[in-house]
Amino acid sequence: GQNIDQPTEMTATEGAIVQINCTYQTSGFNGLFWYQQHAGEAPTFLSYNVLDGLEEKGRFSSFLSRSKGYSYLLLKELQMKDSASYLCAVRDPDAAGAGSYQLTFGKGTKLSVIP
Amino acid sequence: DSGVTQTPKHLITATGQRVTLRCSPRSGDLSVYWYQQSLDQGLQFLIQYYNGEERAKGNILERFSAQQFPDLHSELNLSSLELGDSALYFCASSVSGLSYEQYFGPGTRLTVT
Numbered sequence: 001g002q003n004i005d006q007p008t009e010m011t012a013t014e015g016a017i018v019q020i021n022c023t024y025q026t027s028g029f030n031g032l033f034w035y036q037q038h039a040g041e042a043p044t045f046l047s048y049n050v051l052d053g054l055e056e057k058g059r060f061s062s063f064l065s066r067s068k069g070y071s072y073l074l075l076k077e078l079q080m081k082d083s084a085s086y087l088c089a090v091r092d093p094d095a096a097g098a099g100s101y102q103l104t105f106g107k108g109t110k111l112s113v114i115p
Numbered sequence: 116d117s118g119v120t121q122t123p124k125h126l127i128t129a130t131g132q133r134v135t136l137r138c139s140p141r142s143g144d145l146s147v148y149w150y151q152q153s154l155d156q157g158l159q160f161l162i163q164y165y166n167g168e169e170r171a172k173g174n175i176l177e178r179f180s181a182q183q184f185p186d187l188h189s190e191l192n193l194s195s196l197e198l199g200d201s202a203l204y205f206c207a208s209s210v211s212g213l214s215y216e217q218y219f220g221p222g223t224r225l226t227v228t
Contacts (some may be wrong), residue, residue: 028202033215033216041186042117042119042205042220042221043205044117045216045217048216089158090217102163103148103160103217105157105158105159107156107157108157
């Protein structure tokens with residue numbers, strides 16, 4: 001099974017940098033994802049880490065440490081439109097070994113960007 | 116727009132009833148995933164199909180069932196509905212069962228009264 005923890009809410013100022021942490025305890029691991037979800041809308045893919053280290057994509061970066069079961073999403077130059085929930089998700093191989101994967105999501109971190 | 120479509124957008128029904136939610140994946144995607152999102156539980160994986168066959172099962176209740184048809188669209192059937200089944204139901208698709216990127220549809224908001 002999977003246990004994923006992330007803070008429930010965070011607030012940051014426009015133009016600033018914010019780091020959203022995610023810790024996980026898993027029975028299997030095959031990658032960690034970050035999704036952004038605006039209220040009432042579908043989640044949209046932000047990043048994927050399967051090896052340790054930092055992946056940078058524009059204003060967003062994601063870091064993974066497999067030995068620590070830890071990841072963070074870093075958002076730079078915050079904009080008002082970044083106000084959303086950020087979901088951390090872990091992928092593990094299907095227990096049946098059918099060559100497929102399941103995603104287990106954390107409950108999400110609601111980020112509010114204020115002027 | 117992810118290219119994944121879901122119908123209906125909203126559904127209001129009574130306890131004990133049965134409903135069917137429909138999903139059409141992105142063109143070329145063979146794998147379909149269903150998720151339930153409620154306020155207290157977050158986004159939960161229900162079930163995955165790949166090219167018509169069930170591939171993975173998550174926290175799906177016995178009252179719920181799904182299938183993927185030859186044209187690759189999928190339906191999620193929810194029966195004997197309870198108040199607690201009120202949630203957003205998302206469908207996602209990917210090229211294969213091993214693809215890391217899933218594209219989510221806009222969701223169906225189910226309200227059980």
